[in-house]
Amino acid sequence: MEPEVIEAELVLPTHLRFKRIQMYEKYPKGQSRGRHWKHLKQIIQAENYQNYPPDEPNYVNIESPPSMHPCKKICDITGYEAPYSDPRTNLRYANAEVFKLVRSLPNEFVQRYLAQRNAAVVLK
Amino acid sequence: MPFVSRIQRQSDYSLFSPSTPIVIDNGASYFRIGWAGETDPRVVFRNIVQRPRHKTTGETVTIVGDHDPTLLKYFDCTRSGPRSAFDSNVVYQFEIMEYILDFGFDRLGANDSQIDHPILVTECVCNPVHSRSKMAELLFETYGVPSIAYGVDAAFSYKYNQQHGVCAQDGLAICPGFCTTHVIPFIDGEPVYKGCCRTNIGGFHISDYLKQLLSLKYPHHLARFTWEKVEDLKMEHCYISQDYGSEARLFQKGAKEAEEKTRCWQLPWIPPPTEEPPSEEEIARKAAIKEKQGQRLREMAEAKRSSRINELENELHGLEFLLKQLEQVEEVNIPSFLSETGYVSKQEIEAALMKVTQSLRKAKGEPKGEQAEMEEKNDPAINEKFHLINIPDNMLSAEQLKEKRKQLFLKSTTEGRQRAKQKRHEEELERERKNQEDEVKRLENPELYLEQLHAKYKGLFEKVEQRKRLKINGGHTNGNNVSGGVGRGERLNAAQRERMRLLTTAIFDRGKGEDTFGARDEDWQLYKLMSKDNDDEDDGPDEDESELARLSSRLQEVDPTFVPKSEVGTLQTAEVPRFRPLTKEDFQIVLGVERFRCPEILFRPNWIGIDQAGLDEMAGVSIRRLPSRDQELEEKLTSSVLITGGSSLFPGINERLEAGIRMIRPCGSPIKVVKALDPILDAWRGASAYAASSQFLTQTFSKADYYEKGEDWLRGYQVQYTL
CATH class of the missing domain: 3.30.420.40 (ATPase, nucleotide binding domain)
Structure with a gap:
């Protein structure tokens, strides 16, 4: 290791005095281990919230409901208010100038713009 | 930061x-x-946490937190990013x-x-x-x-x-964090989780949105938008507009106010060195070098030629000497003498001699045609060769008749050749004459002459081109397909269409009604029309083309700036991309609408596809969720709204939030939004x-x-x- 790396103590030491079980003891080297953690979705599923009274707050039911306000439509490219939307690309645009740009965009960019508001075509 | x-x-x-x-x-x-x-x-x-590999030792190490990025150069971070x-x-x-x-x-x-x-x-x-x-x-x-x-x-x-x-015992805590935003109502100093709500939007989404927008707007500078840099940009420049619509309209109109609000990040940019036109000296020097090289090549060619001539002369002398010797050798000794030299007979030696003489002449640069002309010069002598022609057939024997026929054939070919030559000569003369006329005209009024010549050339060129295009593409070229080729998408020309029609009718007419094909002689013309290569047999364009060639060469002689059109044409159709020198502006990242568009997603999660209530609505949702609905309590809550958390640092968030909550609360209710001391x-x-x-x-x-x-x-x- 380079001296400046050692001086900055960049690398976490493998043995730490204050630990009862060291990292290398917990996860021995060269031993393959499957995924030992759950994603949030799996965690929530395992919580079995349906078994508890619905008025008891939990991670799932404290989520906000969908917005009641009408969604303001903005131009995907410029961010201006967008009165129009292009039926071919589904992009929203503010004026003729932007429309020209929209029509000249390669499909990859169109999809990326759509993906920003989660409206892109997803092939599964 | x-x-x-x-x-x-x-x-x-x-x-x-x-x-x-x-x-x-x-x-x-x-x-x-x-x-x-x-x-x-x-x-x-x-x-x-990052787990990169050390570049020299190859061991996987653990690096926690953010460090001086210069130290990370010793590690290979490509395998795994920060987790x-x-x-x-x-x-x-x-x-x-x-x-x-x-x-x-x-x-x-x-x-x-x-x-x-x-x-x-x-x-x-x-x-x-x-x-x-x-x-x-x-x-x-x-x-x-x-x-x-x-x-x-x-x-x-x-x-x-x-x-x-800063805030009261009863109140609302609004906490836009990194991944989520929470609103927690406090009653009697205790949080009421029943009335709490969460929207999955936070500073991470804002930075990500900004990063996406910038990389879509400036695809050429993609590498500049690292996560850290975008976070910095967000924290430094983003703000929350009081009314998104009107703020955006300002920018759309290009108002002066908007101009003032636009931030510009100048990427490091070095102006390209301006190229100076080469000086006189430089040009002269280059010409001298070129001339020198040309001279050297010429000398080399000359040396090669002289050595070849030498060689051939030596061979010639050798052969002549051999012949002389052969004359002196007695008849009986000839085979043994010849076997030494490698030749089989005297004739072979003579043939070799002839060949060497010819190649010597060629090497010395004498025209080859001379010999042929010499042959034809002694025309009368040749005429004597055909002595049998003028004698009537009945006066000749069978042998002589055969000979006569042969002579007749030979004579007609010779005469044909001569006629062709004559024609060539006449053409040459004609051209010469035309050129001379032109020269006279040119001398009279050079500009007018040049103009006329150009006009003539242009007209002819277009005519020839038109014909070519017709041949290739049936007159329907759209300009970008001069090279032609009748592809699937290409239209056929009239002749080709006709041919197709004939072929199809020929196929489908079979067995329909009475077959009278072949009754008239014209019917058989059909096959000629059907055959593929009937469309380029006319000699018409040749004349035009030769005239065009003459004009072109003449123009090249007279006008030093003239470039034959065909070369220009290919250049134009190739669509040479016009290069624009990169300017300072190409290295500027302009933050205009993005400055308030990105944090706006806190209030409108819909914009990034999250279908949940925004910050202002969440306050209303939270109050509604409380078990006991009581106006006094609600007023207490709204009069002590605390905003905390990392994403609450955007300027303008307090005012905007106050306006947003005022919209959903009954008229006249007290509303007070305060920011935490240190969010x-x-x-x-x-x-x-x-x-x-x-x-x-x-x-x-x-x-x-x-x-x-x-x-x-x-x-x-x-x-x-x-x-």
Whole structure:
């Protein structure tokens, strides 16, 4: 290791005095281990919230409901208010100038713009 | 940059008694650890872990937090990027969490055999019990912690600000964080989780949105938009507009105000060196070099030629000498003499001699035609060759008749050749004459002449081109397909269409009615029309083309600036991309609408595809969710709205939030929105003050509690914030 790396103590030491079980003891080297953690979705599923009274707050039911306000439509490219939307690309645009740009965009960019508001075509 | 990591190792760990709690604010973006009762955390770093490979030794190492990026050059970070222990705002990867805790305790200066201090850790609202129990297990088993308490960061922040008189006992805490935004109502100084709500949007989404927008707007500077840089841009330039529509309209109209609000990030850019036109000297020098090279080539060619002539002459002399010798040799000795020389007979030697003489002549540069002309010059002599022609057939024998026929044939070919030659000669003369006429015209009025010549050339050129195009593409070229070729998409020309029609009718007419094909002679013409190569037999264009060639050569002679059109044409159709020198403006990242478009997603999560209520609506949702609806309480809540958390730093958020809440509340209700003293550190400070109180230990649970009381108890576990 380079001296400046050692001086900055960049690398976490493998043995730490204050630990009862060291990292290398917990996860021995060269031993393959499957995924030992759950994603949030799996965690929530395992919580079995349906078994508890619905008025008891939990991670799932404290989520906000969908917005009641009408969604303001903005131009995907410029961010201006967008009165129009292009039926071919589904992009929203503010004026003729932007429309020209929209029509000249390669499909990859169109999809990326759509993906920003989660409206892109997803092939599964 | 408002967030600054502090990772110096602390040395006073042993000075704290085991009863002093350690306080950890475990946020999704930053990890803060310090001692209870202090005003600031001791160690602060980004809550990420990297496991790169050391470039020279090849071992995989663990690097926690953010470090000087220059030190990372010794590591190969391409395999794995920075990883977080958080999925949304819940800790789910406890291996990473362990690395982070290792690093945190290590930097706090821990050096005993275990962490012998009670610990207060923050968690999200309604943390799933799985995450809670894993965290407790980790702290108890691996670090030997005596007791733990969990609390909510936003609640600690609210309590801290309440203690400092910023907000009241009853109120709303609005906490836009890194991954999520929470609204927690407080009644009598205690959070009411029943009335709490969460939208999955936060600073991460804002930065990500900005990053996406910028990389779509400036695809050429993609590499510039690293996560860290975009975070910096967000924190420095983003603000929340009071009314998005009107603000955007300002920019759309290009108002002066908008211009002032536009920020520009100039990327490092060096103007390209301006190229000076080469000086006279330079041109002269280059010409001299070229001339010299040409001279050398000519000399080389000359030397080669002379050596070849020499060689051939030597051979010629040798052969002549051989012939002379052969004459002197007696008849009988000829075979033996010849076998020495390698030739079979005298004729062969003579043939070789002839050949050498010819090639010598060629090498010396004498015209080859001379010989042929010489042959034809003695025409009368040749005429004598055909002596039999003029004699009538009946006066000749069979042998002679045969000979006569042969002579007749030979004579006609010779005459034909001569006629062709004559024609050529006449043409030459004609051209010469035309050129001379032209010359006269030119001398009379050079400009007019040149103009006429150009016009003529142009007209002819177009005519020829037109014909060519017709031939190739049936007159329907769209300009970009001069090279032609009748492809699938190409239209056929008239002749080709006709041919196709004939072919198809020929196929489909079979067996329809009475077959009278062949009754008339014209019917057989059909086959001629059908045959493929009937469309380019006319000699018409040849004349034009030769005239065009003449004009072109003439123009080249007269006009030094003339370039034959065909070359120009190919250049034009190739669509040479016009290169524009890159300017300073090409290296500017302009932040206009983006400055307020990105943080606007806090209020309109719809824009990034998250179908949930925005910040202002959440306050209303939260109030509605409270079990007891009572106007007095609601008014109390709205008159003490505290906004805290990392994403509340955007300028203008207070006013906007106030306006937003006013819209959903009944007319005339009191609304007061205040920002926390320090939206980022207040959570830790509140937790520190909380842990320092004497009653803190009553809120903790030990390892024995954890194992005895079980998971159900842990699910319901909740600290009392008012001690």
